[in-house]
Amino acid sequence: MSLDVRLPIGGFFTLLGLLLTGYGWATLGTPGTAPAGVPIDLVWGAALLVFGVAMLTLARHARKPSNPSP
């Protein structure tokens, strides 16, 4: 069995989501951060975080049957 590609994808988007959400939170209300009235770093960062965690969860579930706990 090779590497489950969902692991690096999940890891990448989780970290990216945390970075953008954190940055969006820190810069909330600063001019030039809310195009079309949306604080997009915060909103999209949260969406990426959810996606990343979902990918990690799927990878973890897929691994369980082949690695039963002793």
Next chain:
Amino acid sequence: MTTLGWVDYAVMLLYFAFVLGIGAAVRRYVHTSEDFFLSGRAIPAWVTGLAFVSANLGAQEVIGMGASGAKYGIATSHFYWVGAIPAMVFIGLFMMPFYYGSRARSVPEYLKLRFDEKTRALNAVSFAIMTVFSSGISLYAMGKLLNLLLGWSFDLSILVAAGVVLAYIFLGGLTSAIYNEVLQFFLIVLGFAPLVFLGLRAVGGWSGLVARLADHAIANGFAPGAYTRSWAFMGHASTNPVGVEWFGLVMGLGFVLSFGYWCTDFLVVQRAMAANSMTAARRTPLIAAFPKMLFPFLVILPGMLALVVSPTSGVRQGGQVITASTTSTTSTTSASALGIVPPKLDPHTGQPLRDAAGRVVLDYDLATPMLLLHFFPAGLLGLGLTALLASFMSGMAGNVTAFNTVWTYDLYQSYVRPGAPDAHYLAMGRFATLAGVAISIAAAYVAASFNNIMDFLQLVFAFVNAPLFATFALGMFWKRTTGHAAFTGLVAGTLAAAVHHGLSLPAGAAVGVKGGYLGVVTTFPSELAQTFWTAIVAWTTCFVVTILVSLVTRPRAPEQLRGLVYGLTPQPVDTAVSWFQRPVTLAVVVLAVTVVLNAVFF
């Protein structure tokens, strides 16, 4: 010029770290040449499916389809719903049994098994040259764009991007490329989705976009819906911005060019060949078709939006973030720009270029990048630019992995050093990766110095590609087709394409690389119309010549063609997956949704 913040660089560094990490992690699974070139034929269908579509989702697609969206409007979706989906369904249902079932390791190798050595050599040599030059052209485009938008050094940009691609393919071969393509797929989708969301929100949704583009259509002499309806104005080439009529579109793009690319190009077929079973290989292009049919919303809409968004609606003006002290005078968007699409400038005078009618020529290739800079604040801008970089890298990686395989298996192992131990070919694969990247970089510099040479090369590539599908279709579905016929047909088709192009010219173009070099016998309303009809002529010539030569040459015995030709190959049985995962079910759903999409935007 735009300056990036630390958070934007952090996003890019994070991406590079993961891309290289995947290469390093996959390296321990590479033991044989088949592991390196074909991922040991062990990848699940959803991964090969996303890689299938991602290898094609290069920068030409992201930038080019945005540019076409700005130029032609929603009719650009024909490149997907007519020019891709039917061919992807066809290869999945009907051609993959021969590619995968024959155990050929490459498309040229299939030609050798089905026809003969000379047909394989012709295809392998032309493909190997085309693929590294395409990769070089893409690198050049990336270096130029990053230099223009961000002021980054051209040399450094292409060396870093090429270096990263080299590292991860060198380490993990095709598996590394495929895994990274899946990451790149999600990055591109999730990087561009907020752009479309913000753009539509700024113009008042789809209905707002339709209303604004109606004014644009009228100003250009078309009916109000010409940019927002895909079929309604295809009756005549002069009534739509694409400049093509429906027959040329359906036959030239939908049949010849589309089937020629999706069904015979090793770059995409290689992803399906890496699948872990025949059913997975057949499902690969069908799974890929699902995101593919939705891509128009991701890559075409940004171009259309860039034409109509107000220059003051974004987070930047003149490349600077809007702050309390920024005034509207910082805008560099000149009066000749449309929306935020800047005019093309004369390199000598610095003034906007104008066409024969005196209208300003827009730099459509900048439509999508300008929209990114317009709407994305620091943070998301890093994501958008990384998605753009990912598209360049996935396209390049696709070319390099296809090149190293064709070079090693079809050229080196066949003609230079047959019979060596497998470890030797694995080492040669890594060396070919290095050479492929080096040639790509050299080609990027050639493109930077002699732009006309690249135009000429792309023209020759188009001539070589146009007849290919006729050869494959006859080879797979008519057992009487012979090797001599396939070779003669391909050469005749390529020559026919060159002659047709040489005798025709798009309206308003000068004789030269655009055509007419053998004398102008006919003119076409647009360059696309000329391209589509050149392809139709090439395909028909190849088809007819191959049939005629087959009838007067000796066919191979049927027992030599088992597994290679329809009628002599057992029909694949898909009992391993449930009914809703089977290729036929997927194909029906894909085609039905495509029909609905065409109807909605008719």
